Structure formats: C-alpha cells, structure tokens
Amino acid sequence: MQTTQKYRIVFLVVIFITSLTSFSSLQAQQGKFVVVLDAGHGGKDPGRPTKNGYKEKSIALKVVLEIGKQLEKNPDFKVIYTRKTDVFLELYERSAIANKADADLFVSVHCNAHHTQAYGTETYVLGAKNSDRNMAVAKAENEVIFLEDNYQENYAGFDPSSPESSIAIGIEQEVYVEQSIQLAKKIEDNFSGKLKRRSRGIKQLSLWVLHNTYMPSVLVETGFITNKKEGAYLNSNSGQKKIATQIRNAIEDYKREIDLNVGSLNLGGDTVPNEVTDEKPSIFNDITFKVQIAASKNDLATKSYNFNGLDNLSKEKSGVIYKYFYGSTSNYNKAQKLQLEAKDKGYKSSFVVAYKDGKQIELSEALKSTSD
Structure with a gap:
C-alpha cells in the first residue's frame, strides 16, 4: 500500500514538473516573431514551364528551407512552413496556415518565366493597380486554382482572367500594404545592392495567395528560370543560398525597425527629391x-x-x-x-x-x- 502511495506521489510530481516545463516552453514561444515561409507550387503543380529542365517548385522549396534554416538560428524568430516537401497545397490553405499561426509576416517564394530572355528579381505586394504585364503575371499565378477539386466552392466564383476579380481581392489586405512594401523594398535592395543582381522593382499585384493573409505579406520572384544564365544561378546551391541569405537579412532588418518603434516606410514613386529646386511659393489651398x-x-x-x-x-x-x-x-x-x-x-x-x-x-x- 505504501509502495502504491509512493508511486502515486512520484506520478503526481512528474505530471506537475511536466506541466511546468510545458508552461515554460509556452512562455518561451510568446513574444517571438512568427514568419510563415511559403514555397510556391508543389506536387502536381510544377510551376512555370521551362525548356532547360529547371523546376520552379523545387527551387522555391530549397530557397524556403534555407531561409528557414537560417532564421531558426535566431531565438527571436519562430518559423512555420506551408510545405517542407514536394506536396500540392491549395492556395487558400497557404494563407489559412499563416492566419492560424497569427503570423507577423508571410513570405511566398517563386521563380519567374517569360518567352524572352528577361531577367531580374521582382517582389510583389497585394494591390489592385495592375498593368498589362502585372495582370498577365497575376493570371498565371492564380490559374493554379484550376488544379484544385473544389475551386468553384473555395474561391467563390473568382476568375483569374477577370480584371474585376483581381481588383476585388486587392481590397482586403489594404491595411497591411505599407508594411508589405517596407519588407519588399528591403528584399529588392539586398538583391541589387549586395548580390549585384538586376532588380525589376516592387510591384502591386492581385495574387490570391496573398489574399486574406492578415499580416504584411510579399511574394518574391527570385529570377527568371527561362533565362539561360539566371536559370542556372537559381538552380545552383550557391545561388539558392545567396538568395535565401538576403531574404533572411531583409526579414531580420524589418523586425529590427518594427522593434525600434520608428520603422520608416518608403513607398517609392511619390517621394520628393532631396533638394528643393523651386524657391517660388507653391500654395495649394485645399491640400x-x-x-x-x-x-x-x-x-x-x-x-x-x-x-x-x-x-x-x-x-x-x-x-x-x-x-x-x-x-x-x-x-x-x-x-x-x-x-x-x-x-x-x-x-x-x-x-x-x-x-x-x-x-x-x-x-x-x-x-x-x-x-x-
């Protein structure tokens, strides 16, 4: 009887210690900066077609895993992946993963393609202002929904070919656009400044994968796999690691600015020159x-x-x-x-x-x- 009683006491002590450990672990997770990394495409969706045999889904996954590997070394970050293997994910599932995690950032990684030898990086944020070129990119990225079994139900009649549909999905994330641009600028600056690659800039695009993510979100086009030279770079271990490092640097820099409480935003396009060139008063009474x-x-x-x-x-x-x-x-x-x-x-x-x-x-x- 006494032996049984001792076992009970030991059992209760173990349970108590375990609960404290779990609680301590939970507390350790609190306050971490949560980043959801999304490797574009996967499984039955290989991504953009290419004649040289490079697979967008594979390159995107390798870059994402390297970003995560580097970020996980920083105790201030918690990394969540939408996929870590070659599996097919429906678009709406990707944003759902980020929302469920209450993430601070959502970063989706892709490769670009074109029928010419176009090259360079682009980073997209959600928006309704689509040029003809942007609309073509949006259509290509969004058409993956047709690979899904219940796309009509899941996307409520959304048509990737319709400009009206694209405008509609740009509205929901409007509140996060400026912060998304802040991160996008850091990524593109790192690509051009530190890797000496051609940056094609920051663009707003109506992409479903960014739709309904309730946090700052970007989609990074790491380069053109259809370009002979750039495709080889994207497919190399060295290129993938360099790309991942600069995306990671941008994410850490973005967090530092947020933590300083004075993270400045540069939206581009509407900034004024550093020098005042016209001394004549320019008064706008209603502005x-x-x-x-x-x-x-x-x-x-x-x-x-x-x-x-x-x-x-x-x-x-x-x-x-x-x-x-x-x-x-x-x-x-x-x-x-x-x-x-x-x-x-x-x-x-x-x-x-x-x-x-x-x-x-x-x-x-x-x-x-x-x-x-």
Whole structure:
C-alpha cells in the first residue's frame, strides 16, 4: 500500500514538473516573431514551364528551407512552413496556415518565366493597380486554382482572367500594404545592392495567395528560370543560398525597425527629391502636406524626445499601425524643406504625403491641382 502511495506521489510530481516545463516552453514561444515561409507550387503543380529542365517548385522549396534554416538560428524568430516537401497545397490553405499561426509576416517564394530572355528579381505586394504585364503575371499565378477539386466552392466564383476579380481581392489586405512594401523594398535592395543582381522593382499585384493573409505579406520572384544564365544561378546551391541569405537579412532588418518603434516606410514613386529646386511659393489651398517619418505597432506620444528632437508632430492610426508625421503645411516647397529637416534628424526614408478634406490622397494627384 505504501509502495502504491509512493508511486502515486512520484506520478503526481512528474505530471506537475511536466506541466511546468510545458508552461515554460509556452512562455518561451510568446513574444517571438512568427514568419510563415511559403514555397510556391508543389506536387502536381510544377510551376512555370521551362525548356532547360529547371523546376520552379523545387527551387522555391530549397530557397524556403534555407531561409528557414537560417532564421531558426535566431531565438527571436519562430518559423512555420506551408510545405517542407514536394506536396500540392491549395492556395487558400497557404494563407489559412499563416492566419492560424497569427503570423507577423508571410513570405511566398517563386521563380519567374517569360518567352524572352528577361531577367531580374521582382517582389510583389497585394494591390489592385495592375498593368498589362502585372495582370498577365497575376493570371498565371492564380490559374493554379484550376488544379484544385473544389475551386468553384473555395474561391467563390473568382476568375483569374477577370480584371474585376483581381481588383476585388486587392481590397482586403489594404491595411497591411505599407508594411508589405517596407519588407519588399528591403528584399529588392539586398538583391541589387549586395548580390549585384538586376532588380525589376516592387510591384502591386492581385495574387490570391496573398489574399486574406492578415499580416504584411510579399511574394518574391527570385529570377527568371527561362533565362539561360539566371536559370542556372537559381538552380545552383550557391545561388539558392545567396538568395535565401538576403531574404533572411531583409526579414531580420524589418523586425529590427518594427522593434525600434520608428520603422520608416518608403513607398517609392511619390517621394520628393532631396533638394528643393523651386524657391517660388507653391500654395495649394485645399491640400495639406505632411512628412511621414515613421510607423509603428506601438502608440507613441508625439513628443520630441521620441523623435530625435523633432516637434510639430502628429499621428494617425491605420489598421494595426500608427503613422507619425512631421509638420503640416499647404506650401509644397515648405513640405520639401520639412522633409530635408527630417532626413537630417535621421529619418532617411521620410516622404511627403498629401491630404484633401481630411483624407490622404496620392501626392502626384495633389500636385496636379492648381496652386496659387
């Protein structure tokens, strides 16, 4: 009887210790930066066709596994894969995995293809503004749904050939577009700056795999497997490792900026020049110009001590992030000068934004209106 009682006590102690260990392990997971890595295509979906025998699904998987291997060495990260083997995944499953994990980032890796010897990298974020070229890419990537058994049910009548359908899927992730662009820029800058590869830039595209991901998301086209030279690079162990390293570097750099609470966003295309070239006053009575200096998940007090001594600060909430602005003026030349002041204070990626009737509009649209 006493022996039985001892066994019971030992059993309860073991259960207690195990529960503490599990709880400790759970606590260790909390606060980690969760990245979902998605290797494009797989299984019965090989990806883009190529005459040289390279397989997009295989290259994408090898790059993703290398990114994950490197990130997993950093204790601040938790990595989740949509696939780790050559299996077929339906598109909606990929975003569902990311959402279930409550991920901080979703990164999908692919290879490009073209009937010419086109080459270079591209990184896409979700958006409705598709050029003819972008629309063709979107159509090719989205048509994988036809390989799925219940695609009509799963995608609610979505037609990859329809511009209207493509515009519709760009709306849901709008709140995360700026952060997605922030990561996309870092990836492309690393490709061009550190690997000396041709960057074809950051583009917005209506891709279903990015649809319904409730976090910043990008799709990286690592190069053209149809290009003789670039295809060989993508298919090599050395090329795959270099690509993975620079994507990993971009992810870690993105996290550092978020952690600093002042991660600056450079959206491209609408930034103003570093020098003010026209001293003549340029007043737009119905427009308010501000300089966006930072964005953060944290709600910071708009005090000079939080922003390197800058004052005349304001902020607004956009989805899950707060945007921080310096200055407010209807004089565009003055706004340019404010931007230079912000850059001198360390906000190198600051940019001018425009508001009309209390709503943000494209800077290019604002400057088309008549000034006094």
